[in-house]
Amino acid sequence: MAIHTIDDKEIESSVRAASELKGYFASRSSELGRKITYNLITYGCQLNESDSEKLAGMLESFGLVPVEIPAGSDHLIPADVIVMNTCAIRENAEDRLFGNLGVYKKFKKDKTVSFIAVCGCMMKISKNVDKIRSSYPYVDLVFDPQQLHRFPELMLASVAVKHQKIDIDNIDYLVEDKYLPIKRERRFRALLPIMYGCNNFCSYCVVPYTRGRERSRNFDSVRDELNALADAGYREVMLLGQNVNSYKGIDNEGNTKGFADVLDAASSIKAFSRVRFMSSHPKDLSEEVLSLMGERDNIEKHLHLALQSGSDRLLRKMNRPYDLKSFLDIADSFRKKVPGGSLTTDIIVGFPGETEEDFELTLEAVRKAAFDAAFTFEFSARPGTPAYDYEDQIPKEIVSERFARLLELQNDLAFKSNSALVGKTMEVLTEGISKGDDKIYSGRTITNHLVNFRADPEFIKKAGIADGDDLEGALIPVKIERARPYSVDGIMAGDIIR
Numbered sequence: 138m139a140i141h142t143i144d145d146k147e148i149e150s151s152v153r154a155a156s157e158l159k160g161y162f163a164s165r166s167s168e169l170g171r172k173i174t175y176n177l178i179t180y181g182c183q184l185n186e187s188d189s190e191k192l193a194g195m196l197e198s199f200g201l202v203p204v205e206i207p208a209g210s211d212h213l214i215p216a217d218v219i220v221m222n223t224c225a226i227r228e229n230a231e232d233r234l235f236g237n238l239g240v241y242k243k244f245k246k247d248k249t250v251s252f253i254a255v256c257g258c259m260m261k262i263s264k265n266v267d268k269i270r271s272s273y274p275y276v277d278l279v280f281d282p283q284q285l286h287r288f289p290e291l292m293l294a295s296v297a298v299k300h301q302k303i304d305i306d307n308i309d310y311l312v313e314d315k316y317l318p319i320k321r322e323r324r325f326r327a328l329l330p331i332m333y334g335c336n337n338f339c340s341y342c343v344v345p346y347t348r349g350r351e352r353s354r355n356f357d358s359v360r361d362e363l364n365a366l367a368d369a370g371y372r373e374v375m376l377l378g379q380n381v382n383s384y385k386g387i388d389n390e391g392n393t394k395g396f397a398d399v400l401d402a403a404s405s406i407k408a409f410s411r412v413r414f415m416s417s418h419p420k421d422l423s424e425e426v427l428s429l430m431g432e433r434d435n436i437e438k439h440l441h442l443a444l445q446s447g448s449d450r451l452l453r454k455m456n457r458p459y460d461l462k463s464f465l466d467i468a469d470s471f472r473k474k475v476p477g478g479s480l481t482t483d484i485i486v487g488f489p490g491e492t493e494e495d496f497e498l499t500l501e502a503v504r505k506a507a508f509d510a511a512f513t514f515e516f517s518a519r520p521g522t523p524a525y526d527y528e529d530q531i532p533k534e535i536v537s538e539r540f541a542r543l544l545e546l547q548n549d550l551a552f553k554s555n556s557a558l559v560g561k562t563m564e565v566l567t568e569g570i571s572k573g574d575d576k577i578y579s580g581r582t583i584t585n586h587l588v589n590f591r592a593d594p595e596f597i598k599k600a601g602i603a604d605g606d607d608l609e610g611a612l613i614p615v616k617i618e619r620a621r622p623y624s625v626d627g628i629m630a631g632d633i634i635r
């Protein structure tokens with residue numbers, strides 16, 4: 138696949154298309170005597186969330202407003218424009234997408250919905266596109282995730298021709314964020330992709346096929362954006378990429394830069410209380426990055442490093458080029474360089490050919506690494522990946538039984554990790570009011586532990602905080618009082634720090 142870097146000139150046609158769409162929707166709005174709404178439905182990872190922030194920015198630049206989603210609804214409510222940003226990682230993704238598209242059929246028919254677009258990783262898999270072409274003619278636009286910057290042009294073309302437009306190509310685009318309007322989901326957190334795509338071809342994963350080859354953004358451009366985010370008041374920045382540790386950017390002088398340079402640049406900005414990054418591959422994580430994590434106060438003391446299996450034989454079959462020993466060496470180095478830090482992981486249970494012995498090795502690895510938390514998955518065969526065709530698939534009941542054993546072990550470890558915080562006072566970056574109780578706030582420690590806490594009315598009054606303020610983005614000292622399996626409870630223990 139060719140890599141193509143988008144420049145100022147190329148973005149002009151998108152800007153022109155956005156302006157035409159703005160005019161089009163303005164006249165629709167005056168015909169109807171109301172604002173034109175959109176509902177953007179996002180599945181999947183933080184890179185998809187970041188793409189959706191750009192899609193939302195573009196939709197709002199056309200004059201559209203987000204539809205109101207009542208609390209407790211399933212998000213599938215109608216709006217004039219529906220955009221579904223899909224994910225292809227899990228097996229049930231197809232069922233969910235096509236089921237959800239079915240929900241909108243009647244709304245399209247009675248004209249409650251006037252435009253439906255589908256994008257994201259699933260659209261890079263031809264059988265999904267073929268199915269939309271043959272069975273979902275009421276979908277207006279299909280495009281692949283690399284063509285996000287062309288959304289205005291593609292939407293305009295689709296609106297003009299009034300029949301289904303499908304635009305999937307084989308080019309890996311590299312687009313600087315400065316070209317795209319962004320509507321950030323969080324007031325305090327900025328998602329910042331520093332690279333796109335993946336070259337690793339783990340044998341179970343669709344990402345290299347859907348997101349293309351690795352391409353890193355220009356270093357100076359990333360640094361400029363970091364400064365702009367700090368000036369705009371963001372407290373937390375999350376550096377994103379499928380494999381951030383293999384970032385290979387070039388600065389304007391032509392010097393090669395690595396991920397440690399990006400982390401150094403981000404954490405040198407004092408306005409950021411938290412610098413986070415996701416995801417890391419064990420083969421690329423450097424000691425330099427671990428040292429920076431230990432030295433800089435504002436770098437999250439949390440490393441997410443996917444182990445996937447404790448069996449070297451299975452790691453080779455997964456095309457993961459490390460062994461358990463080298464993984465545990467990194468874990469050890471992290472624990473030494475970042476004392477009190479938290480280590481989390483991903484584990485796949487029931488990869489084709491997994492024997493009871495392989496699985497025992499995974500359990501043993503989990504015990505040795507003492508993960509503070511883990512995302513555990515039952516193996517899900519993805520069409521188009523080598524593992525899909527492996528003949529030694531594991532029966533579902535064996536996978537489920539192993540999964541339950543792993544979960545039990547990991548839950549114990551997570552509870553132990555949470556219990557170690559009880560009695561401590563920790564700075565919590567508040568994310569908002571807890572979903573279940575409007576007297577409880579939730580946020581995260583610098584170790585990424587989830588904290589639910591009560592705010593003492595005295596502190597609230599003293600800090601001049603209005604009733605109902607969700608405190609989003611406030612850094613608050615919280616005394617941890619109780620551990621739960623997936624979170625801790627606490628109470629505000631001092632004035633808001635900033």
Ligand code: SF4
Pocket residue numbers: 335336337338339342343344345379380418
């Ligand atoms: S490193 Fe492996 S699992 Fe991660 S995105 Fe790349 S291919 Fe997928």
